[in-house]
Amino acid sequence: MFVPALLLLIAGSVAAQSADPSASRVVETVMTETPAGEFVDGQLDWTDGVLIVTGEGVAPESISNAVQQRLLGFRAAKIDAYRKLLEVVGSVQVDARTTVSMSMVANDTIRATVEGLVRGATVLPGSRRQEEGVYLLDLQLRLLEGLSEAVLPDSLPSFDAVPAELPMADSVIVFVPDEPFTGLIVDARGTSLKPSLSPKIIDETGRVIYSATHVDRQFALRTGVVGYERELTSAAVNPRIGGEHAHPKVVAALRANGLYNSDAVVSRDTGTRIKMADSEGDFLTECRVIFVVGPRLEPAMDTTVTLLDTLMGTLPSDSLGIDTIDVGLIDTLDTESNLDLDH
Numbered sequence: 001m002f003v004p005a006l007l008l009l010i011a012g013s014v015a016a017q018s019a020d021p022s023a024s025r026v027v028e029t030v031m032t033e034t035p036a037g038e039f040v041d042g043q044l045d046w047t048d049g050v051l052i053v054t055g056e057g058v059a060p061e062s063i064s065n066a067v068q069q070r071l072l073g074f075r076a077a078k079i080d081a082y083r084k085l086l087e088v089v090g091s092v093q094v095d096a097r098t099t100v101s102m103s104m105v106a107n108d109t110i111r112a113t114v115e116g117l118v119r120g121a122t123v124l125p126g127s128r129r130q131e132e133g134v135y136l137l138d139l140q141l142r143l144l145e146g147l148s149e150a151v152l153p154d155s156l157p158s159f160d161a162v163p164a165e166l167p168m169a170d171s172v173i174v175f176v177p178d179e180p181f182t183g184l185i186v187d188a189r190g191t192s193l194k195p196s197l198s199p200k201i202i203d204e205t206g207r208v209i210y211s212a213t214h215v216d217r218q219f220a221l222r223t224g225v226v227g228y229e230r231e232l233t234s235a236a237v238n239p240r241i242g243g244e245h246a247h248p249k250v251v252a253a254l255r256a257n258g259l260y261n262s263d264a265v266v267s268r269d270t271g272t273r274i275k276m277a278d279s280e281g282d283f284l285t286e287c288r289v290i291f292v293v294g295p296r297l298e299p300a301m302d303t304t305v306t307l308l309d310t311l312m313g314t315l316p317s318d319s320l321g322i323d324t325i326d327v328g329l330i331d332t333l334d335t336e337s338n339l340d341l342d343h
Contacts, residue, residue: 024047055137057135093196094198148220186292197224202263209275219287248290252266
């Protein structure tokens with residue numbers, strides 16, 4: 001039967017990722033140019049919410065004592081790392097139109113806060129090393145709480161609810177689950193979407209479906225406005241949306257939007273379905289949202305992804321009104337829908 005085969009494929013894919021959990025992490029290199037013309041870079045891990053830079057230092061040639069050389073070498077590396085971190089943190093995207101450096105220029109309070117956070121950054125445990133006489137260490141800065149609190153917008157008192165009577169344009173077919181959804185997964189693979197601290201979900205008409213201004217600020221500071229993954233199967237069991245007991249709503253993004261391409265655009269119907277699902281699950285307020293980003297795999301490479309893409313793809317999703325995939329509901333979809341899941 002088709003369904004057991006699918007479940008085995010999903011289980012196998014999840015098991016493979018458990019063996020290499022880093023495969024699904026969203027990590028990018030951020031680079032900036034200093035006023036002196038030097039290029040410095042860092043690693044921005046959006047999945048773990050941390051920015052890491054590497055500092056380099058050498059011990060004075062006049063010091064012959066090995067212990068003193070080590071102490072002074074790592075001290076120089078730490079000073080270099082703090083300098084680099086202050087430069088690189090400015091390149092972090094706040095939202096689709098703003099970076100941290102823009103916020104620092106526009107607001108002296110934000111500048112002072114960010115500079116204080118950089119001074120409080122910590123050395124990554126186990127990162128101290130020596131290579132050919134050069135002392136190196138990694139410095140890490142958490143994106144959540146401190147940095148997010150400095151740059152995220154304040155929450156608004158209310159959010160537009162789904163109207164009691166939907167207009168004809170929003171009258172779509174919706175699969176009603178046996179239990180409320182525990183979170184939302186936006187499949188943005190294949191689009192140009194880039195991570196940011198404060199992304200939005202908007203529909204084709206410009207209606208804001210989800211943003212940092214419409215969530216519980218404490219959740220946004222503690223967990224981030226959204227989480228980021230590279231694999232759909234990892235996102236489906238992410239603790240953010242319920243872990244092994246997750247019951248997520250999965251939708252497809254049509255494209256990215258904004259100057260820095262960090263906002264996800266969905267169809268009008270999909271936007272309405274998200275709001276309808278949230279009215280039952282109340283997951284948006286608690287930031288139980290994950291964006292899956294990166295390239296979309298070729299269908300022949302992963303049968304599980306092929307099936308999910310077939311059911312969730314932009315054209316089928318919008319035309320059939322099906323934008324939700326849940327492993328626990330596959331039997332229902334197989335027996336109660338008119339879809340031929342083998343094609």
